[in-house]
Amino acid sequence: MENLAINGGRPVREKPFVDWPVFDETEEAALLKVLRSGKWWRFAFGQGVELIEPEEGEHSQVALFQNEFADYHGCRFGIAAANGTGTLEIGIRAMNLAVGDEIIVPAYTYVGSATCVLQNNLVPIFVDIDPDTYNIDPARVEEAITDRTRAIMVVHFGGQPADMDRITAIAEKHGLPVIEDAAHAHGCEWKGQMAGSMSLFSSFSFQASKNMTSGEGGILLTDDEAFAAECDSMVWSGRRVGRPWYEFHRLGWNYRMTEFQGAILRAQLKRLEEQVLHRERLGDYLSTLLCELDGISPLVRDKRTTRHGYHIYMFRYDEPFVGPPKQKFIDALVAEGVPAFGGYTFPLYRNPMFLEKKFINGAFPLGTQYHEDIDYASFAVKCPVSERACNTEAVWLPQNVFLGNKKDMDDIAEAVRKVLENKNEIM
Numbered sequence: 073m074e075n076l077a078i079n080g081g082r083p084v085r086e087k088p089f090v091d092w093p094v095f096d097e098t099e100e101a102a103l104l105k106v107l108r109s110g111k112w113w114r115f116a117f118g119q120g121v122e123l124i125e126p127e128e129g130e131h132s133q134v135a136l137f138q139n140e141f142a143d144y145h146g147c148r149f150g151i152a153a154a155n156g157t158g159t160l161e162i163g164i165r166a167m168n169l170a171v172g173d174e175i176i177v178p179a180y181t182y183v184g185s186a187t188c189v190l191q192n193n194l195v196p197i198f199v200d201i202d203p204d205t206y207n208i209d210p211a212r213v214e215e216a217i218t219d220r221t222r223a224i225m226v227v228h229f230g231g232q233p234a235d236m237d238r239i240t241a242i243a244e245k246h247g248l249p250v251i252e253d254a255a256h257a258h259g260c261e262w263k264g265q266m267a268g269s270m271s272l273f274s275s276f277s278f279q280a281s282k283n284m285t286s287g288e289g290g291i292l293l294t295d296d297e298a299f300a301a302e303c304d305s306m307v308w309s310g311r312r313v314g315r316p317w318y319e320f321h322r323l324g325w326n327y328r329m330t331e332f333q334g335a336i337l338r339a340q341l342k343r344l345e346e347q348v349l350h351r352e353r354l355g356d357y358l359s360t361l362l363c364e365l366d367g368i369s370p371l372v373r374d375k376r377t378t379r380h381g382y383h384i385y386m387f388r389y390d391e392p393f394v395g396p397p398k399q400k401f402i403d404a405l406v407a408e409g410v411p412a413f414g415g416y417t418f419p420l421y422r423n424p425m426f427l428e429k430k431f432i433n434g435a436f437p438l439g440t441q442y443h444e445d446i447d448y449a450s451f452a453v454k455c456p457v458s459e460r461a462c463n464t465e466a467v468w469l470p471q472n473v474f475l476g477n478k479k480d481m482d483d484i485a486e487a488v489r490k491v492l493e494n495k496n497e498i499m
């Protein structure tokens with residue numbers, strides 16, 4: 073009988089998977105060019121916003137990148153910023169909502185999807201996810217709409233677009249805008265339409281783990297020119313194009329992206345298409361292998377997902393059926409050489425920040441009593457799928473694993489099979 077590596081047996085795999093980030097002389101040359109130019113920030117190219125089509129040459133790398141990324145995703149305007157939490161914040165600020173208004177947000181996502189709401193003195197209302205895709209569940213969205221709801225945020229979780237058919241229909245029925253948190257969804261598609269292009273605005277992240285990266289960074293995409301100009305101003309501390317440097321027109325942030333980041337991202341964007349297709353091929357292949365194993369089910373790929381980004385590959389571990397607690401299963405898998413991870417410790421509303429309402433000045437939301445009665449712990453009853461995903465079910469694999477080859481996928485499936493077959497060793 074095989075011995076699990078966690079108990080001293082021979083691991084299925086000792087070879088590392090493909091490293092992330094992927095880069096070469098292209099990024100190196102681009103960085104050196106910026107370095108030697110001495111123009112390290114966008115203001116070196118003149119004041120303010122070049123929202124539309126700057127040409128090659130003596131142009132800001134950030135401005136060029138904004139246009140290239142927006143173009144690729146079928147949007148008119150791109151506003152680059154320091155990170156993806158920042159682009160969510162400025163987009164929501166530009167919606168001009170009233171203190172205490174509500175925005176619907178999935179319960180199973182990164183904290184930035186909700187802090188962007190709170191940073192604007194608005195109230196995140198958490199909604200459960202679909203058990204097959206882990207994307208926001210449209211049926212639950214409809215139930216959560218109140219007379220204070222002002223927007224629905226979807227997160228294209230793990231690189232699979234949310235059900236935009238149903239979300240858009242619900243939003244239209246209630247006269248609400250949709251926001252796409254596309255931090256996981258560079259180059260992804262829903263029925264042939266690019267993620268990030270199906271809403272009032274979308275937000276992408278270029279943080280180190282993301283499918284395109286400059287270490288940190290973000291971009292907001294929109295088709296609305298006035299909205300874009302407003303967002304651009306907020307990245308520049310409230311400045312306005314064509315007006316003096318020390319003149320401020322609205323409350324903003326300094327969320328500017330550096331020229332170094334812009335240069336790296338232009339190079340990363342050139343790799344995106346090929347990498348998306350590569351991850352997609354291997355991610356789909358791994359699903360065919362894992363489907364065969366009792367107690368394991370990959371998330372379902374919706375037929376309308378025409379491009380899956382596999383930023384996070386997720387499969388469901390049936391803890392009640394298999395036996396050992398999820399974390400023990402994951403520890404055993406890691407020992408076999410597979411970089412598996414359990415994902416979020418708990419759904420967002422269970423974080424101490426929400427349970428204790430540690431928000432701006434301790435108040436919630438600042439200056440209102442409206443929502444004193446919200447008890448975030450109570451969302452657990454409404455979000456059983458998110459609870460289960462965190463506690464017993466979700467197993468994550470990182471995107472870089474899917475830049476390798478089929479043999480890598482065979483090894484992962486073999487490691488899962490081995491742990492399942494030897495589960496008695498970790499009971």
Ligand SMILES: Cc1ncc(COP(=O)(O)O)c(C=O)c1O
Pocket residue numbers: 155156157158181182184185227253255256276277278279288289290
């Ligand atoms: C779903 C989601 N939204 C937003 C963000 C925020 O991006 P950033 O880390 O660039 O602020 C992340 C980053 O991890 C994310 O996963």
